Amino acid sequence: MNPIQTASHSVHFEEAALGALKTHLEETPYSRIFLLTDSNTSRLCRPVLCENFPEAGQWVHLGIPAGEAHKNIESCTAVWQGLSENGADRQSLLVNLGGGVVTDLGGFVASTYQRGIRFINIPTTLLSMVDASVGGKTGVDLGPLKNQIGVINQPEMVLISPTYLETLDARELRSGFAEMLKHGLIRDAGYWEELAALESPVESIPHIRHSVALKNEVVLADPTEKNLRKILNFGHTLGHAIESHFLGRPDLEPLLHGEAIAIGMIMEAYISTRISGLGMDECNRIREGLLKFFPKTRIPKQQQPEIFRLLIHDKKNTHGRVLFSLLERIGKAVYNQEVPAGILAEAFDYYRD
Ligand SMILES: NC(=O)c1ccc[n+]([C@@H]2O[C@H](COP(=O)([O-])OP(=O)(O)OC[C@H]3O[C@@H](n4cnc5c(N)ncnc54)[C@H](O)[C@@H]3O)[C@@H](O)[C@H]2O)c1
Ligand SMILES: [Zn+2]
Known part of the structure; x- marks a missing residue:
């Protein structure tokens, strides 16, 4: 290779x-x-x-x-x-x-x-x-x-x-697989289809090189994360807040990074339908594809305000604005997207549905 x-x-x-x-x-x-x-x-x-x-x-x-x-x-x-x-x-x-x-x-x-x-x-x-x-x-x-x-x-x-x-533990392996699915969603529609069709995350191992190549392309274009590199944060704005929320609560079992990101990607796909023109049919396909490997986690409505608070503390925020990387379509991402609070709440409902 x-x-x-x-x-x-x-x-x-x-x-x-x-x-x-x-x-x-x-x-x-x-x-x-x-x-x-x-x-x-x-x-x-x-x-x-x-x-x-x-x-x-x-x-x-x-x-x-x-x-x-x-x-x-x-x-x-x-x-x-x-x-x-x-x-x-x-x-x-x-x-x-x-x-x-x-x-x-x-x-x-x-x-x-x-x-x-x-x-x-x-x-x-x-x-x-x-x-x-x-x-x-x-x-x-x-x-x-x-x-x-x-x-x-x-x-x-x-x-x-x-x-x-x-x-490596199967759960840890699946966590890494979430990032590979992300690479497809933001950069390579064919790759997403291929990965989403796998039976299990173990089958993703032969695709490692392609994921590295996709990430490298993005980093080469923008090494200091001034613009394009931000697309790698798709799923991570809400994903990080959800990850921190589960980590910070002794009554909840912590999520692995990729598990939180998988949830974040479903929610941010929904937000993409409202903000950046992703089709609802594509959004539903993303949800089905991710739920196939990452069964739904319970996130009660009462926990949302806490997750929103964590969102505000995200390191990627500038000048108090929370900016998202979203999808225009599968395989094409956009960055610096501002999202009204009401749409965030809808995204949680979409995930729970
Ligand atoms: N630098 C970057 O661009 C970048 C990108 C993504 C994540 N990260 C960072 O990486 C960390 C998460 O990475 P991770 O998921 O690899 O976490 P990790 O290093 O904690 O590894 C997860 C667990 O697997 C164990 N482990 C590692 N290799 C193993 C193997 N071959 N067999 C059995 N067990 C093994 C580890 O001891 C650990 O318990 C976070 O801190 C995150 O911030 C950095
Ligand atoms: Zn990540």
Whole structure:
């Protein structure tokens, strides 16, 4: 499988990925190599890497606890400390082996340690393969506020090996699949049809490269998210608010990111029919397609005001206005769309119907 070239680095796939890594390490005189994992990828992915690339067994291993709750500055301090105590210098390399938590945090730690050392990402969840592998966003959470601290910085390379997905929980896999469905909806109608027709999210694995290519196209056109890149936020304005709402309530079971985004996409498809000209028939097809994989979650009307409050706090807001990325049709998105509160309420009704 051919690599994908981003503005700054290559994304390598499958068997070719380790070959590219080998060549890169032969050509680059790193003083020392560090491997960052979380507790799960230490147990499940590090042995796979070491089996296929034995010299990884020699790298200095640093770990953080698994989970979004540990994507914070305390974990960064622990990793900075680990680098420092083990003699990392400006010529050292950090290899991040894990999901989006490890690649986001590891990318940030590398970008700030001694004003920046180089790093390589080996994503091990479907979400991090199709979404976090391109675009250079790194960072950590600030208390309950997601990704508040960070920088845009690019890895030396990204290596995508679907083998890692064999140990990934089915629910986590489905969460990443939601982002792939999004890629189709905003950019490639044929791709949406193809994915929506699959029997199960596992069948999406051969399509990872296409999703990476679609995201890369968008990021190349607008690296700093001034315009087109905003379309990647389709489903995310309401989706993030719903995700935070479920996280913040001890009586509700938290939703995974992709699960919240799937709900957000159904609601924002409805909003698109009112604001940006999406046909109601297309909107219904989107709803059916998403519900096939993401059965309906109960969101009682009484919880809506809380979700609206969270919406106002979205990091993407400017000057107090909540702007949406919406669909004009399947495969074509528009951004910076303002939506009146009344239409938001209708979108919840549409989802519940
Ligand atoms: N930088 C970006 O552009 C970007 C894009 C999307 C998401 N993100 C970030 O990524 C994070 C979410 O990513 P995620 O869903 O990968 O979360 P994650 O890193 O927390 O991984 C999910 C869970 O799966 C485990 N895991 C990882 N790989 C595994 C494997 N191969 N087998 C078994 N278990 C495995 C992890 O330990 C964790 O418990 C969020 O913090 C989000 O902000 C960043
Ligand atoms: Zn997302």
